Amino acid sequence: MSRTIRPDAVLVQAVIAGALSFSHLHDLAEAAGQDGWKAWAYPISVDLLLVAAWRRMRTHADNRPAWVWFVIALTASLGANIATAGMLDLGDVPPWLRILVAGWPALAFLGGTLLAHTPAAAPAETEPDPVAAPLTAPDADPVPDVTVERAPELAPELPPAPDPAPAPTPAPAAAVSVPPALLDHARKVADTHHATTGNRIDTATLRARLGVPAPLADAITAQLA
Numbered sequence: 001m002s003r004t005i006r007p008d009a010v011l012v013q014a015v016i017a018g019a020l021s022f023s024h025l026h027d028l029a030e031a032a033g034q035d036g037w038k039a040w041a042y043p044i045s046v047d048l049l050l051v052a053a054w055r056r057m058r059t060h061a062d063n064r065p066a067w068v069w070f071v072i073a074l075t076a077s078l079g080a081n082i083a084t085a086g087m088l089d090l091g092d093v094p095p096w097l098r099i100l101v102a103g104w105p106a107l108a109f110l111g112g113t114l115l116a117h118t119p120a121a122a123p124a125e126t127e128p129d130p131v132a133a134p135l136t137a138p139d140a141d142p143v144p145d146v147t148v149e150r151a152p153e154l155a156p157e158l159p160p161a162p163d164p165a166p167a168p169t170p171a172p173a174a175a176v177s178v179p180p181a182l183l184d185h186a187r188k189v190a191d192t193h194h195a196t197t198g199n200r201i202d203t204a205t206l207r208a209r210l211g212v213p214a215p216l217a218d219a220i221t222a223q224l225a
Contacts, residue, residue: 018047024080031090032101042101045108046080049073052115069111076104176219186210186220 025043034042053070057063084090088097178186189209193201201209201224207217 021077021081022047024084025077027084027090028080028097029101032093032098034101042104045105046073046076049108049111050077052112056115065114069115072107072111176215178216178219178223182210182212183220183223187224190224 022043025046026039029042030039049069050073053066053073056066057070060066083097186206190201190206193199193205193209201221203214203217203221206221206224207214210217210220212220
């Protein structure tokens with residue numbers, strides 16, 4: 001199946017305009033002292049900057065930097081077209097034009113770098129739409145407010161306290177043994193006291209007379225009774 005090629009008028013016009021602008025830029029660069037391949041590189045640089053600026057304007061929301069470089073490249077192209085149309089003597093190019101042509105590569109490199117590496121602006125965060133409250137039928141009965149009281153929770157039962165441990169009973173005092181000789185001497189002292197005073201000797205007096213400790217004096221008194 002054969003396909004018919006139908007030329008696009010806009011595309012043909014773009015090719016013609018690009019070829020003429022390309023030729024004018026070459027002629028101006030050559031007249032400004034850029035001979036050989038350098039004169040052909042200037043129109044390529046201008047056209048590439050135009051394309052880069054146009055693509056950024058199409059793909060990024062913040063296209064202000066792209067517009068600046070697009071106007072700069074378009075001015076260079078239009079300036080070359082006007083200058084080569086008889087407005088400028090290409091045999092005697094003024095020094096300021098030679099300076100502009102010589103400085104164009106650095107300017108084009110700066111513009112291309114900024115267009116390629118400038119970050120795109122972050123999209124603005126959209127606020128979520130408010131959720132509409134559900135509509136209530138006008139004839140519907142209003143729902144009464146019901147307050148539900150929660151029953152108090154019962155405290156857990158604690159285990160019964162253990163019975164207190166019985167107090168330890170004091171151990172009986174060990175019996176104090178009285179030597180027989182001391183007992184005989186104590187008996188003589190008690191008899192002498194009884195004969196002198198007519199009363200039985202008490203423990204304190206017996207302890208003072210014998211010079212013994214209180215437990216031993218108690219044991220002696222118990223045996224003299």
